[in-house]
Amino acid sequence: MxxxxxxxxxxxxxxxxxxxxxxxxxxxxxxxxxxxxxxxxxxxxxxxxxxxxxxxxxxxxxxxxxxxxxxxxxxxxxxxxxxxxxxxxxxxxxxxxxxxxxxxxxxxxxxxTKRILNETLYENVKVLMETGDSGKKFREAMTTFQKKFECCGLVNGAADWGSNFDSIYESCACVNSSRNCISYKSKYVYKETCISxxxxxxxxxxxxxxxxxxxxxxxxxxxxxxxxxxxxxxxxx
The missing domain is CATH 1.10.8 (Helicase, Ruva Protein; domain 3)
Incomplete structure (x- = not known):
C-alpha cells in the first residue's frame, strides 16, 4: 500500500x-x-x-x-x-x-408546470360527473382525498359531482355546521374545494x-x- x-x-x-x-x-x-x-x-x-x-x-x-x-x-x-x-x-x-x-x-x-397542472385539474372536473367504469378510479381517489383533507369537489365545490353527489356525499359531509361548511342540496358539505x-x-x-x-x-x-x-x-x- x-x-x-x-x-x-x-x-x-x-x-x-x-x-x-x-x-x-x-x-x-x-x-x-x-x-x-x-x-x-x-x-x-x-x-x-x-x-x-x-x-x-x-x-x-x-x-x-x-x-x-x-x-x-x-x-x-x-x-x-x-x-x-x-x-x-x-x-x-x-x-x-x-x-x-x-x-x-x-x-x-x-x-x-403550474399551467399544465391547472389544465389537468380543470379537465378532471368532467370526470367527476361521469358514471360507469369511465373515470371510476379517479372518482374513488377523489372521495378518499376529500375525506382525508376535508374538502369537496375540485373547482366549484359539491356541484362538480353532478348526479354523483348523493353516492359520494359521505366523503364531503361536514360533522358540524361550522364556518368551514356550506349547505348543498340540504346537506352540509365542506366549503373548501380540493384544487388548492x-x-x-x-x-x-x-x-x-x-x-x-x-x-x-x-x-x-x-x-x-x-x-x-x-x-x-x-x-x-
Whole structure:
C-alpha cells in the first residue's frame, strides 16, 4: 500500500458506503412520493398526456444509479482499482451535470408546470360527473382525498359531482355546521374545494425532491474530489 494513503483509502470506502445508503434512501423516498395516495390518482387520471411525476421518476432512476456507483466506488477503493475509480468519477460527474441541467430547466419552466397542472385539474372536473367504469378510479381517489383533507369537489365545490353527489356525499359531509361548511342540496358539505389542497400536496413533494437534490449535489462534489485524489495516488504508487 506504499504511496497510497490508508486513511484516504478507507475514508473513500466509508464515503461510498454512505453514498450507497444515500442512494437507497433517495430511491425509497422517491418511490414513496410516486405511489403516495395524496392525490396520485387525481394527478394522473385525466385526459392530459403530461406526467406530473416526471421529476420523481427521474429521481427514482438517479437513486438506482447512485446505488450502483456507490458499490463501484467501494470496490474501487478497497481493490485500489483505477478503472473502477475512473468509472465512478465519470458516472458521478454525469449525474451532477444532469442535476444542474434539470434544476435550470425546472426553474425556467416553473410557470409552465403550474399551467399544465391547472389544465389537468380543470379537465378532471368532467370526470367527476361521469358514471360507469369511465373515470371510476379517479372518482374513488377523489372521495378518499376529500375525506382525508376535508374538502369537496375540485373547482366549484359539491356541484362538480353532478348526479354523483348523493353516492359520494359521505366523503364531503361536514360533522358540524361550522364556518368551514356550506349547505348543498340540504346537506352540509365542506366549503373548501380540493384544487388548492392538491396544488399544496404537489408543491410539498417538489420541495422534498429539491431538498434531496441539493443535499445530493454536495455529497457528489465530495465524492468527485475523494475519487480523483485516490486515483492520482494509486497512479503514483
Amino acid at each position: 506504499a504511496g497510497v494513503s490508508g486513511c484516504l483509502k478507507y475514508s473513500m470506502f466509508i464515503f461510498n458506503f454512505l453514498f450507497w445508503l444515500c442512494g437507497t434512501l433517495i430511491l425509497g423516498i422517491a418511490i414513496w412520493i410516486r405511489v403516495s395516495k395524496d392525490g396520485n390518482e387525481v394527478f394522473s387520471a385525466g385526459n392530459s398526456d403530461v406526467n406530473p411525476f416526471i421529476a420523481t421518476n427521474i429521481l427514482i432512476a438517479v437513486g438506482a444509479i447512485i446505488m450502483i456507483l456507490g458499490f463501484l466506488g467501494c470496490c474501487g477503493a478497497v481493490k485500489e482499482s483505477r478503472c473502477m475509480l475512473l468509472l465512478f468519477f465519470i458516472g458521478l460527474l454525469l449525474i451532477l451535470l444532469l442535476q444542474v441541467a434539470a434544476g435550470i430547466l425546472g426553474a425556467t419552466s416553473k410557470s409552465e 389542497l392538491i396544488k399544496e400536496s404537489v408543491e410539498k413533494h417538489i420541495f422534498i425532491v429539491i431538498g434531496i437534490a441539493f443535499g445530493l449535489a454536495v455529497i457528489e462534489i465530495l465524492g468527485l474530489v475523494f475519487s480523483m485524489v485516490l486515483y492520482c495516488q494509486i497512479g503514483n504508487k
